[in-house]
Amino acid sequence: MERQVRTRYAPSPTGYMHIGNLRTALYEYLIAKSQNGKFILRIEDTDQERLVEGAVDVIYKTLKLCGMQHDEGPDVGGPYAPYVQSERKDTYKPYAEELVKKGHAYYCFCTKERLDALRSDAESKNQTFMYDRHCLNLTPEEIEEKLKNGEPYVIRQKMPREGTTTFEDAVYGSITVENSMLEDQILLKSDGLPTYNFANVIDDHLMAITHVVRGSEYLSSAPKYNLLYEAFGWEIPTYVHLPLIVKPDGSKLSKRKGDASFEDLINMGYLVEAIINYIALLGWSPDTNQEIFSLSELEKAFNISRISKSPSAFDMNKLRWFNAEYIRAMSLDAFYEKALPYLTEAITNKTIDLKKVCKLLQARTEVLTEIPSKVGFLNELADYDLNIYVHKKMKTTLENSLESLKAAVTVLEDITTWDEATLHEKLLTLVEKLGIKNGQMLWPIRTAITGWEVTPGGAIEIADLLGKEETLRRIRIGIDRLEKAVAAGNA
RNA sequence: GGCCCCAUGGUCAAGAGGUUAAGACACGGCCCUUUCAAGGCUGUAACAGGGGUUCGAAUCCCCUUGGGGUCACCA
Numbered sequence: 148m149e150r151q152v153r154t155r156y157a158p159s160p161t162g163y164m165h166i167g168n169l170r171t172a173l174y175e176y177l178i179a180k181s182q183n184g185k186f187i188l189r190i191e192d193t194d195q196e197r198l199v200e201g202a203v204d205v206i207y208k209t210l211k212l213c214g215m216q217h218d219e220g221p222d223v224g225g226p227y228a229p230y231v232q233s234e235r236k237d238t239y240k241p242y243a244e245e246l247v248k249k250g251h252a253y254y255c256f257c258t259k260e261r262l263d264a265l266r267s268d269a270e271s272k273n274q275t276f277m278y279d280r281h282c283l284n285l286t287p288e289e290i291e292e293k294l295k296n297g298e299p300y301v302i303r304q305k306m307p308r309e310g311t312t313t314f315e316d317a318v319y320g321s322i323t324v325e326n327s328m329l330e331d332q333i334l335l336k337s338d339g340l341p342t343y344n345f346a347n348v349i350d351d352h353l354m355a356i357t358h359v360v361r362g363s364e365y366l367s368s369a370p371k372y373n374l375l376y377e378a379f380g381w382e383i384p385t386y387v388h389l390p391l392i393v394k395p396d397g398s399k400l401s402k403r404k405g406d407a408s409f410e411d412l413i414n415m416g417y418l419v420e421a422i423i424n425y426i427a428l429l430g431w432s433p434d435t436n437q438e439i440f441s442l443s444e445l446e447k448a449f450n451i452s453r454i455s456k457s458p459s460a461f462d463m464n465k466l467r468w469f470n471a472e473y474i475r476a477m478s479l480d481a482f483y484e485k486a487l488p489y490l491t492e493a494i495t496n497k498t499i500d501l502k503k504v505c506k507l508l509q510a511r512t513e514v515l516t517e518i519p520s521k522v523g524f525l526n527e528l529a530d531y532d533l534n535i536y537v538h539k540k541m542k543t544t545l546e547n548s549l550e551s552l553k554a555a556v557t558v559l560e561d562i563t564t565w566d567e568a569t570l571h572e573k574l575l576t577l578v579e580k581l582g583i584k585n586g587q588m589l590w591p592i593r594t595a596i597t598g599w600e601v602t603p604g605g606a607i608e609i610a611d612l613l614g615k616e617e618t619l620r621r622i623r624i625g626i627d628r629l630e631k632a633v634a635a636g637n638a
Numbered sequence: 639g640g641c642c643c644c645a646u647g648g649u650c651a652a653g654a655g656g657u658u659a660a661g662a663c664a665c666g667g668c669c670c671u672u673u674c675a676a677g678g679c680u681g682u683a684a685c686a687g688g689g690g691u692u693c694g695a696a697u698c699c700c701c702u703u704g705g706g707g708u709c710a711c712c713a
Binding site for chain 2: 366388507521589592
């Protein structure tokens, strides 16, 4: 029987979920779910100096929001608990000591100062620094002595000096490096906690992780991990290294440079589903031309073999398109619910039917945050440039706009049932009677009642929204202003 | 700089020896139309360069160039 697929998302709690991280989580989730496997959350907090308050909550919240529920983790428990590395601190040291006994690791008492000196020395000579294995030459007695004296120490992995190490990656294939390039990396820090490089191997093994998924920035350290598995005699997991997500200019996404985090995107008005859909396609492609995927569709379609190797640029423009697609695909009620917070903030005119506004807005909204800028005219009629009335394509001028508005008023005044259907019928009948083009009537009306050159919705929808009284009031203002302008123009 | 990885339009990408080199975003045009959108149709645009291998190369190999990653008691 095949081993059950188990992937783990192992973030360090920095309080910031950047897009690359989120995509890694997504792919781990998809790899597991596409094969009926388990998705595990493990918190890698072995760096005590970088702990951030509340950061773990950000991780829980994001996974939940995205619908990527983990099967095991600190909050939900599981057979391999605990799932927080700082709570597992005692499990690592014995493994490190086992490696020392087997001759794959050794104690190192070098001070930070000595290391720094070595490093800057190498730097000044323009050489690459690599630990000089100073402590490898210590005799067992010396080591015993130092340990007894309580001297601080770390445990280093002893790399082979000759030969090469090869490992297989599910997306990058076979990769070989010279062992002489491998540094004797630290496995156990002087504070007794493991480094990521060590903890990660131990935990992945203990937690029976079958697919180790991570960004390609770990590609060059993978041989070291491989050596560790071999030293322990453990089964090597399937490595799945993911291509980086970069900025349009090709550089790496970073918090420091203010690149948008998942949370930022949400605040910018992007929908969770659209973000997930978009990043799923950054580095992976389905074997069909389908572009719109729900999470559960992704779970079915995802396949490791279709992950690409080259880095992909995060394109806001395309995300925007996905977002617009998701917005348009929503039911009116669903859109209303999403839009409501933006609407209530932007529309102070309480007589406006927000549901109707949504109907106009839905196809015209790409991101939620742009809603307020589209509806201001509903609150009040601002002063506007009369030249808006003059529209070549609509064949309107100040004069015929004035005519149309005057004619419209007489018709509108008589309407008792103020709704779109009635407005449509009466106004178009009037157009026919006057023998003019639709635009010559409707453009001036829309202009008069909005004062804007561009609005969501046309004359009829907006008149309906504003109500009879306000519509007539605004039209009369238009008539008044146009009369003065025309008179002045003729004088 | 050493080592590793990558290379198809501006961007995401399909392609795994023989294709008119898909599709999507963006951009342009046309249609629809009471503005703007949405929708429909349509156009511009790519195999980084050079050598091989082969009857035949975007696909395989090598070199060059370009880009990226990594070289911590960080993950």
